[in-house]
Amino acid sequence: MKKKKEVKKIVFHSAKEMPLMPMSLGSMLYNKTGSWRNIKPVIDLEKCIQCGICWKFCPDISIYIENEYPVIDYDYCKGCGICAEECPTKCIVMVEEKK
């Protein structure tokens, strides 16, 4: 899965323009939940064996694969640490977020 391109915020000016149901309102494109994070995962790609386990386990779909290596999407990563826990080579470390 690729990282989503930046997309313009969707704004409906009236009910008439909106779908009946809350469907693809695009709110997560600008609601960057990564700001909720206190600690962040950092990958040491030297030790990475490209197994993709972190990608599979991330509950927030915040890891994507680019050129066959995992890349963390800090816009949405909430710092839960599951990737670091599951990584078989322990090449992901959780470091304090400096704000």
Added chain:
Amino acid sequence: MKKVIMGNHSLSYGAMLSRAQVISAYPITPQTQVVELLSEMCANNVLDAKFIKVESEHSAMASCIGASLAGARTFTATSAQGLALMHELLHWASGGRMPVVMGNINRAMAPGWSIWTDQNDSLSQRDTGWIQIYCSSNQEVLDTVIQAFKVSEKIMIPSMVVLDAFVLSHTYEVVDIPDQEKVDAYLPPFKPEFTLTPDDPHAFGGLTSPEHYFELRYMLQKDMEKVPALIQETAKEFEEMFGRYPGLVEAYRCEDADVTLVTSGTVGYTARVAVDMLREEGIKAGNLRIKVFRPFPFEIIRKILGEARKVAVVDRNISYGHHGIFYEEVKSAIYGFTKDIPIFGFIAGLGGRDITPEDLKGIAHYALKKDRPEEEIVWIGVKK
């Protein structure tokens, strides 16, 4: 074809004739024979539907929601505590605009554990954004299921078809089961505008900011307001094809009535007997049976009760600390829109105690005797 069937099976036949494609249900108490027969129909290939057995009513409604979103016509049935367990998902179905149709057997809420009828289970779900229709006969149950699919799919709001436990659910009546081809002509296949499909991925029910949430609710209400006209329209079409009119309310001998009973569910039919008995005694009584409770059919109720002299609302339910729920609703619907009419509120038959023609005659006599209501609630048949 005419058949002698119970109310529960009227729901099953209604779902079968509507060609429900996904039926999901919890199979144990408070479930009834509704889904038992449907599961047999699925097993015997009488009905080409996916039958999903789940571990709770919460999951039953959740799978109906998923299936509906994927474009399937979905049906489920429940009762009392089962409906209460669905509560969260009822909001998901209406807020997400999924036209699920559900049968609910009106059973009293526990504790005391009860399998007998009253309306507190479904009326507790009043504000979930579902269409609610209260039936009075097995024929009406079957007809209403078919009509409910048509209405729900047109306006994208789910419907609850409600019937009294035992008095209707387990009572056998002659029911005309219409031909499949005729039902197919009345109810075309479900073709929603948006579906959940990998070909065109969408996020449904996602985070909605204050910028947009309000409008979604506004649209739900605006569409709800269109439902009474839609029910009348589809009822007329139904009448042309099947000879029966599944409308919003049923007025019986109301025109010149000195006292108009307001009833719902099977009490609505008992009331017709009571009205005839009263008329034989020389008392001009009438009965307005409210069939569609949500959306509340303001216009037709104001029209009929606007002509009334005295109104006696019979509730088989209670909003604790307030009144019977139909009583509240009727008062709020006509207040300011009609001349000042004395309206009396009665609570009867909670937990399945019988409401007899004698009880209803007593209610009419009570209302005729008084000029204005003197008590918040007049209790009928309670051993005080």
